[in-house]
Amino acid sequence: MSKTMSKVDRAAVFAALGEPIRLQLLDQLGERRSISQLAKDLPISRQAVTQHLRVLERSRLIESHRSGRETHFVARPDRLVEAKSWLDDVTQQWDNTLARLKRFAEEK
Amino acid sequence: MSKTMSKVDRAAVFAALGEPIRLQLLDQLGERRSISQLAKDLPISRQAVTQHLRVLERSRLIESHRSGRETHFVARPDRLVEAKSWLDDVTQQWDNTLARLKRFAEEK
DNA sequence: TGAAAGCGCAATAAAAAGGTTGCGCTTTCC
DNA sequence: GGAAAGCGCAACCTTTTTATTGCGCTTTCA
Numbered sequence: 635m636s637k638t639m640s641k642v643d644r645a646a647v648f649a650a651l652g653e654p655i656r657l658q659l660l661d662q663l664g665e666r667r668s669i670s671q672l673a674k675d676l677p678i679s680r681q682a683v684t685q686h687l688r689v690l691e692r693s694r695l696i697e698s699h700r701s702g703r704e705t706h707f708v709a710r711p712d713r714l715v716e717a718k719s720w721l722d723d724v725t726q727q728w729d730n731t732l733a734r735l736k737r738f739a740e741e742k
Numbered sequence: 743m744s745k746t747m748s749k750v751d752r753a754a755v756f757a758a759l760g761e762p763i764r765l766q767l768l769d770q771l772g773e774r775r776s777i778s779q780l781a782k783d784l785p786i787s788r789q790a791v792t793q794h795l796r797v798l799e800r801s802r803l804i805e806s807h808r809s810g811r812e813t814h815f816v817a818r819p820d821r822l823v824e825a826k827s828w829l830d831d832v833t834q835q836w837d838n839t840l841a842r843l844k845r846f847a848e849e850k
Numbered sequence: 851t852g853a854a855a856g857c858g859c860a861a862t863a864a865a866a867a868g869g870t871t872g873c874g875c876t877t878t879c880c
Numbered sequence: 881g882g883a884a885a886g887c888g889c890a891a892c893c894t895t896t897t898t899a900t901t902g903c904g905c906t907t908t909c910a
Contacts, residue, residue: 645760645764645765646760648757649761651756652758652760653898655898657752661832663836665843669856670857678898679900680857681857682899702856702907702908703856703907704856711833711836711837714829714832714833717829718829721826721829728772728817730772731772735773761868763868776887786870788886788887789870789887789888789889793868793869794868810886812877852910853908854907854908854910856906857904858904858906859904860903861901861902862900864897865896865898866895866896866897867894867895867896867897868895869893870891872890872891873889874888874889875887876885877885877886877887878884879882879883880883
C-alpha cells in the first residue's frame with residue numbers, strides 16, 4: 635500500500651528527478667558531499683549547482699547540514715521509496731485493468 | 743540489473759511524471775481512452791490535454807493509435823518498470839555506501 | 851592578520867513549459 | 881448533403897526554470 639502522499643507532492647518529487655544534472659547529483663549523494671565538491675564534476679557554475687540542490691531539498695529527496703564554512707548534503711532514501719511505492723500502485727492498477735478486460739473477453 | 747537507459751532518457755521519463763495533470767492522465771490510461779474523453783474530467787482545454795499526452799508519448803510512457811476520427815491512448819507499463827528499476831539501483835547504491843561506511847566505522 | 855576557500859543573496863537573462871484561442875480538416879451519422 | 885464530433889496545427893502569451901554574474905560575509909589556515 636502506498637503512503638498518503640498527495641498527487642502534487644508526488645509530481646514535485648518526479649519533477650525534481652526530471653533533470654540529468656540532478657540525477658547525476660543523486661548518484662553522488664550516497665555519501666555526504668559539499669557544494670563545491672559536487673560542482674567540480676559538473677559543467678555548470680557553483681551557483682547553478684546550489685539551485686539544483688535546493689530543488690532536490692524542497693522535494694525532500696536530500697537534506698543539508700552546515701558545518702563550518704561548508705554545507706553538506708546527503709540523500710534521503712525514504713522519499714525515493716515513496717516514489718517507488720506510487721509507481722508500484724499504478725502498474726498494479728494497470729495490471730488489474732488488463733486482467734479484468736481479459737476475463738471479460740474470455741467470458742464471451 | 744537495470745536496463746541500459748541513458749541518464750537523459752531517465753530524466754525525460756521522470757520529467758514527464760512531474761506534473762499532477764499527467765499523473766491523473768496516467769491513472770486513467772489503464773484502459774484506452776480518447777483525447778476528448780480524457781479532457782472531460784480535467785479543468786483545462788482539449789488542446790492542453792493533447793500537449794500533455796504528447797509529453798507522455800515522447801517519453802514513451804503511453805502510446806497512441808488512431809481509429810477513425812478518434813485517437814486512443816494507452817499506458818506502456820514497461821517504461822514504468824524501467825523507471826522503477828533505476829530507482830531501485832540508486833537506493834541500492836545508497837544502501838551499499840551506508841553499509842560500507844558502517845563497516846568502516848566498526849573496524850575502528 | 852591576511853589571503854583564500856566556501857557559501858549565500860540578488861539581479862538579470864535566456865530558454866522551456868503550460869495554457870489559450872482561432873481555424874480548418876476528416877469522420878460520423880441523420 | 882450538412883451538421884456535429886474529434887482532432888491537428890500554429891500563433892501567441894504568461895509563468896517557471898535554468899544558468900550566469902557580481903558582491904559580500906564567514907570560516908580556515910599559514
